[in-house]
Amino acid sequence: MFIRLFAFFFAVSLTHAAAEPQRPNILWIFSDDHTRQAIGAYGGRFADLDPTPNIDRIADQGIRFDRAYVGNSICAPARATLLTGKHSHIHGKTGNRGGFDHNQQQFQKILQKHDYQTAMIGKIHLSGKMQGFDYWDVLPGQGSYYQPEFISEAGSEIVEGYVADIITDKAIDWLEHKRDRDKPFMLMVHHKATHRTWMAAPRHVGLYDEVTLPEPDNLFDDYENRGIAAKKQDMTLKSTMRLDTDLKVRSEANKAKGFKRYRDNPYPGGESGAYFRMNDEQRAIWDAAYDPRNQAYFDADLEHGSRQWIRWAYQRYVKDYLRTAHSVDESVGALLDYLAANGLDKNTIVMYSSDQGFYLGEHGWFDKRFMYDESFSTPLLVSWPGVSQSGTVNSDLVQNIDFAETFLDLAGAPIPEAMQGRSLLPLINGERPDDWRDSLYYHYYAYPATHSVRRHEGVFDGRWKLIRFYGPGVPGREQWELFDLKKDPLEMNSIYEEPEHAEQIKRLKSELTALKEQYQVPQD
Known part of the structure; x- marks a missing residue:
């Protein structure tokens, strides 16, 4: 009798366990300044180059959000919004300068309380000790492309290599060796690329050498029919870009001057010394690629600021930008392959985005900040096998204040009323709420x-x-x-x-x- 009752209750318990849905893992991949016009899945003038085949895999397997935007197009405020689900004036981070109150409510703290493992690896651009992460290993400030410093609970270390590769290795190492396999995880992998000064990995410095990139239609915008802001900004290829650190034109005199500047502090907080952080092998590859290009530039004797010079600067800048993006794309591919090889792909939602958009010569600009579309918009790609329908395109208005709420909703955790966005889970499920927003x-x-x-x-x-x-x-x-x-x-x-x-x-x-x-x- 006892045995039959035990068997009955055991069978019932198994039935309930099987009926209870398994909470998904969350892999959030975030880049810096990676604008959607440089992502193949969004089409545009670079689509024929196939610049992001691995990032495009997320879109192919899931959803491409065509109207994803930010509330403040600048790095640190966008990251604070990601963590808090609030606009800048609420979380207190209105610009890049100044500190961030880590004691305030953040989504990862709530996930921890609901038995999720949380990890943050890479660039966060928020000074101070991270909170709510079981594991964190982050770049200080902007970080460096070469031999970057990382800060964790254990202290700081300088790691030999290229930053995207190191971030990827650290993320896979955490998945393989540091997580509790009996719990769901939320892993944030944050890349430095494609941030200024666009320093490519040694293996990528030759990409696009034989290509002439298509120009935007408004490369030579004269800012007529707009106000003072467009006319008086300081972010043009013509006047703002630095010939040495931005465009990599380093004569022997520039190299000598730069080396003297960074000799006493070879690892400055900024990134303009990145060339001098390279080891001998890395620098040799770099010089072999850039010295002939720079000699050709000197031989052409272009008049600085002329149309011909702007066209040259555009090609140099955007090729360097796309080269750094290639390392991010390789990282995405490595992470997707790891999930598949280890049976994690079926119950892991993968999301890719950037802290904001960026100008790739549109309006004659680089950088971000404006509410004009290239910087106001941001890429957002989501794949959730078995839930999101492959190749879906969503045109609802979504914003980065929605990300924190989405993570909580995915985990079945409560969403605090103080958060200002909305969960994207209904949209991911293919259901648009009747009261979805109609303005941003x-x-x-x-x-x-x-x-x-x-x-x-x-x-x-x-x-x-x-x-x-x-x-x-x-x-x-x-x-x-x-x-x-x-x-x-x-x-x-x-x-x-x-x-x-x-x-x-x-x-x-x-x-x-x-x-x-x-x-x-x-x-x-």
């Missing part, structure tokens, strides 16, 4: 600062974009721009002053006010 709020604060982009805020509804530039450096301390992206996708002509758009402007200003109230935005 944006706010950039860091002026005066690097690149001299004026402070601005704005609202975007998927077609119409209204931007308010305000404060120091703006005549009358306020200017407005309005764009209809259906008719003007390159955002070349502000139509704010055209009388026929008065009702549209009134509607968007009302929406902007409502969003500021919803997100508790203080006065300027």
Whole structure:
């Protein structure tokens, strides 16, 4: 009798266990400044180069979000938003300078309480000791492409090699040797690339040598029909790019000057000394690639700032950018292959994104910061085998304030009311809630600062974009721009002053006010 009862209850327990869904692992891969126009899955002018075959695998197996955006297009604030699910004015990180309050609520702390293992490896750009991670091993500040320093609970170490390879090795080592295999995990793999100064791995310095990259249609934008902000920024290829560290033109005099500068501090906090962090083998490969290119540049005797020079600078800059992106793509491939080889792919949701978009010559620019689409947008690709439908394209308005809530929802953990975004899980499941948002709020604060982009805020509804530039450096301390992206996708002509758009402007200003109230935005 006892044996029959035991068998009965054991069978029932197995039935309940089998019915209870297994919580997914989460692999979040994040890059720096990797704009979606440089990702093959998004098409665009580089698609024929097939620049990101492994990142594209995520899109092929899952969902490509075509309207993913950020709330503040600059590195540290975007990462603080990722952790907190809040806009900059709430989490306190409005620019790259200053500290970050690690004591505040963050999604990974909640995951820990719900029996998830949490790990963070790579670039986080938030000073101070990480919290809520069972394991963390991060780059200080911007980090370095070569021989990077890493900081962990155990202290700091300088690791020989190329940063993307080291981050990948550390991530796989954690998966293989350091995690508890009886618990689900949330692993964040954060790359330094594709951040300035775009230093490629030795094996990639020859990529695209025989290619002439297509130029954007507005490479020679003259900023007519826009306000002071577009005209007075300091982020052009023509005037802002540094010939030595950005464009890698290093004469013997430049090399000598640079070596003297970094001789006493070979591992500076910044990255402009990256060339001098290379070992002899790495530098030999680098010089073999760049010295002939630079000699050709000197022989051409281009007039600095001329159209011909800008075209040359564009080719040099974007090729270097795409070369660093290639190392990120290889890392994604290695991680996907590891999941498959170890039976983890079936219950691991893989997500790829960047802290914001970036200009690859559009408007004659590099960098980010503006609410114009190239920097306002960000790539977002999601694959969840058995749940997300392969090759799906989503066009709903999503924002980086949604990421933290999505991680919590995936783990079955509660989402705090103080978080300001929404879980993307319904969209991943192919279900659009009836009350999904129909507009987004944006706010950039860091002026005066690097690149001299004026402070601005704005609202975007998927077609119409209204931007308010305000404060120091703006005549009358306020200017407005309005764009209809259906008719003007390159955002070349502000139509704010055209009388026929008065009702549209009134509607968007009302929406902007409502969003500021919803997100508790203080006065300027």
